[in-house]
Amino acid sequence: MRKPGKKKLIQIYKKMVTIRKVEEKLMEVFSTGEIPGFIHVCIGQEATPVAVCSWLKDSDYMSTTHRGHGHALAKGIDLNLFMAELFGKSAGYCRGRSGSMHIADPKTGILGANGIVGGGIPIATGAAFASQYKKSGQVTVCFFGEGATNEGTFHESLNIASIRKLPIVYVCENNGWAEFTPQKTHMPIKKVADRARAYDMPGAVVPNDILKIYEKAGEAVERARKGQGPTLLEIKSTRWHGHFVGDAQKYRLEKEVAAAKKKDCIADFEKKLLKDKTLRKAEIKKIADMVNQRIEGAVDFARKSPLPDQSELMDDLYV
Amino acid sequence: MKEIRYIWAINEAIKEEMERDDKVVLIGEDVGTPGGSFGASRGLYDLFGPERIFDTPISEAAITGLAAGAAACGLRPIVEIMFMDFMTICMDGIVNQIAKMRYMFGSQFKVPVVIRTPSGGGLNAGPQHSQSLEAWFAHVPGLKVVMPATPYDVKGLLKSAIRDDNPIVFIEHKALHALKGSIPEKEYRVPIGKADIKKEGTDVTVVAVSKMVHESLKASEILAQDGINIEVIDLLTISPWDRETIFGSVAKTHRLVIAHEAVKNFGVGAEISAAVSEEILDELDAPIMRVGAPFVPIPFSLEKAYLPNADQIVAAVKKTMERTF
Ligand SMILES: Cc1ncc(C[n+]2csc(CCOP(=O)(O)OP(=O)(O)O)c2C)c(N)n1
Numbered sequence: 001m002r003k004p005g006k007k008k009l010i011q012i013y014k015k016m017v018t019i020r021k022v023e024e025k026l027m028e029v030f031s032t033g034e035i036p037g038f039i040h041v042c043i044g045q046e047a048t049p050v051a052v053c054s055w056l057k058d059s060d061y062m063s064t065t066h067r068g069h070g071h072a073l074a075k076g077i078d079l080n081l082f083m084a085e086l087f088g089k090s091a092g093y094c095r096g097r098s099g100s101m102h103i104a105d106p107k108t109g110i111l112g113a114n115g116i117v118g119g120g121i122p123i124a125t126g127a128a129f130a131s132q133y134k135k136s137g138q139v140t141v142c143f144f145g146e147g148a149t150n151e152g153t154f155h156e157s158l159n160i161a162s163i164r165k166l167p168i169v170y171v172c173e174n175n176g177w178a179e180f181t182p183q184k185t186h187m188p189i190k191k192v193a194d195r196a197r198a199y200d201m202p203g204a205v206v207p208n209d210i211l212k213i214y215e216k217a218g219e220a221v222e223r224a225r226k227g228q229g230p231t232l233l234e235i236k237s238t239r240w241h242g243h244f245v246g247d248a249q250k251y252r253l254e255k256e257v258a259a260a261k262k263k264d265c266i267a268d269f270e271k272k273l274l275k276d277k278t279l280r281k282a283e284i285k286k287i288a289d290m291v292n293q294r295i296e297g298a299v300d301f302a303r304k305s306p307l308p309d310q311s312e313l314m315d316d317l318y319v
Numbered sequence: 320m321k322e323i324r325y326i327w328a329i330n331e332a333i334k335e336e337m338e339r340d341d342k343v344v345l346i347g348e349d350v351g352t353p354g355g356s357f358g359a360s361r362g363l364y365d366l367f368g369p370e371r372i373f374d375t376p377i378s379e380a381a382i383t384g385l386a387a388g389a390a391a392c393g394l395r396p397i398v399e400i401m402f403m404d405f406m407t408i409c410m411d412g413i414v415n416q417i418a419k420m421r422y423m424f425g426s427q428f429k430v431p432v433v434i435r436t437p438s439g440g441g442l443n444a445g446p447q448h449s450q451s452l453e454a455w456f457a458h459v460p461g462l463k464v465v466m467p468a469t470p471y472d473v474k475g476l477l478k479s480a481i482r483d484d485n486p487i488v489f490i491e492h493k494a495l496h497a498l499k500g501s502i503p504e505k506e507y508r509v510p511i512g513k514a515d516i517k518k519e520g521t522d523v524t525v526v527a528v529s530k531m532v533h534e535s536l537k538a539s540e541i542l543a544q545d546g547i548n549i550e551v552i553d554l555l556t557i558s559p560w561d562r563e564t565i566f567g568s569v570a571k572t573h574r575l576v577i578a579h580e581a582v583k584n585f586g587v588g589a590e591i592s593a594a595v596s597e598e599i600l601d602e603l604d605a606p607i608m609r610v611g612a613p614f615v616p617i618p619f620s621l622e623k624a625y626l627p628n629a630d631q632i633v634a635a636v637k638k639t640m641e642r643t644f
Contacts, residue, residue, distance in 0.1 A: 037619060038444065087620075088620025089620070097621075099619035099620070115404070116405065152378070178377060180352075181348075181353060181374065
């Protein structure tokens with residue numbers, strides 16, 4: 001599999017940093033009450049969306065979950081319009097109707113985040129069916145957590161995708177927790193990837209290491225693109241924060257959280273980039289500043305954008 | 320009497336019934352050590368352990384079907400479905416199995432399942448976490464549907480529901496979870512199938528469902544300033560609903576408004592309105608008015624504009640006062 005060149009590495013790094021900083025900013029803004037509803041951040045899990053989406057074109061499809069900011073940003077969503085949606089503003093992608101949990105952008109192939117655990121899995125499978133049918137060469141990536149693999153939709157979809165050799169990659173981000181419950185309470189197995197065997201498709205466990213995920217995702221996307229069928233990837237990632245912002249995660253031991261935070265996919269990558277001189281300290285600082293500036297700009301854009309007008313409430317329910 | 324929050328009243332009802340009857344088990348996602356997503360089962364795992372507090376994977380379809388089987392074989396499961404929106408995943412279990420098992424199999428089975436689920440908006444939780452789908456379940460023969468709005472009623476009705484030998488869809492309102500109210504120290508139950516007159520009045524009958532009970536009581540204060548005295552009836556049980564109380568009230572006031580948070584189209588209000596028209600049309604002095612949500616999904620940021628409220632109830636009451644046949 002092709003190794004990423006210097007330009008690609010820097011691009012990947014920037015995207016990971018963007019996701020981390022967007023999530024940190026969101027946590028800060030959310031706690032002031034400026035963003036309504038609830039949000040789920042993916043801090044600690046930034047490697048997966050970036051690595052996987054690096055292999056995708058705008059025309060490829062992607063479906064995500066309640067914890068979907070990283071996937072949307074990695075797939076290429078516009079930061080300003082994304083932020084405006086989270087603020088519930090009319091300039092947002094979904095006109096303020098979706099908020100964080102349902103954001104979608106067909107232009108970049110984002111079929112939607114989902115408030116229903118497991119809800120996106122058959123939808124992504126359907127997108128793959130459509131591209132196979134149209135012989136368009138598009139690939140679909142379907143992101144979900146390990147908790148979602150206990151839903152019937154997961155099993156039914158993988159079975160169907162395998163029968164029809166659909167061009168799809170199922171990416172399970174196993175952060176060990178479904179809401180307030182650890183994996184072992186809900187699954188007799190340790191590796192979600194083992195579930196692939198039941199559907200006669202390749203399954204692989206990948207550590208939360210950007211380059212390893214990049215490599216495995218590349219193989220899976222290529223396999224899908226060539227019409228060889230679906231793959232199930234399981235990324236062993238970590239959830240640093242609560243299930244939603246505001247969840248103090250009292251159900252987790254402090255030392256377990258501390259250990260999770262030690263496994264920092266961004267810091268690890270940064271070290272590597274510094275070591276092999278892909279980036280220097282000053283450049284890293286520059287990237288951070290630039291990303292921060294873009295985020296401030298997006299928050300500003302969202303703040304200034306008006307709320308949807310009440311008169312829009314009934315608009316466009318039907319075509 | 321003691322003060323208690325709605326969510327704790329639920330907790331007490333489950334605890335008391337589990338203590339009373341060891342056939343009662345609680346099944347649901349995060350109901351174990353986390354104590355439930357909204358806290359309804361806090362402390363219960365410590366009291367009853369993992370056999371009776373069954374913390375399940377995220378598998379709504381399976382746990383609903385499992386409850387049907389367990390109930391047919393002698394247990395009395397309480398299933399918690401975290402948000403009413405996720406009930407859609409349980410539809411086969413509830414509609415084709417649980418609701419029909421008794422009748423379809425020649426009345427040989429009892430299926431004493433209680434499916435508890437929080438409905439409603441108010442938290443800006445968006446289109447897939449805010450719905451009120453009671454009418455779906457009220458449309459299915461074999462189910463009873465209950466929708467309490469106060470700590471007193473939620474505890475008393477949940478205890479009755481757990482003891483009822485029929486399957487019950489028990490719909491809480493998540494925006495009421497923190498509401499405080501008084502309940503007796505001593506054991507009590509509230510009967511299923513009985514509405515409750517929350518405020519007596521003479522001019523217009525307002526039948527309210529769940530959170531709209533509180534909006535109707537607010538409306539009643541606003542209307543009192545104009546000298547209009549409404550009767551607020553808390554429907555409490557959606558199916559089978561209390562015709563006697565509602566018909567009696569309409570016979571007294573001759574005007575009827577029905578308020579619910581669910582979309583107005585094909586809602587509970589439509590059923591009550593139709594039944595009143597069929598049975599006691601001659602008692603009415605004005606057309607019946609319904610207050611309900613507009614016919615669109617619940618938007619994230621326009622939630623406030625979407626949700627029915629006291630002002631809309633006031634307007635509907637005034638309209639029935641102005642209009643006559
Ligand atoms: C059908 C359904 N059931 C339950 C929930 C409540 N819920 C939201 S997220 C979640 C846990 C999901 O865990 P996982 O799939 O591992 O994803 P993670 O949150 O770890 O990213 C649950 C149970 C839901 N949104 N939808």
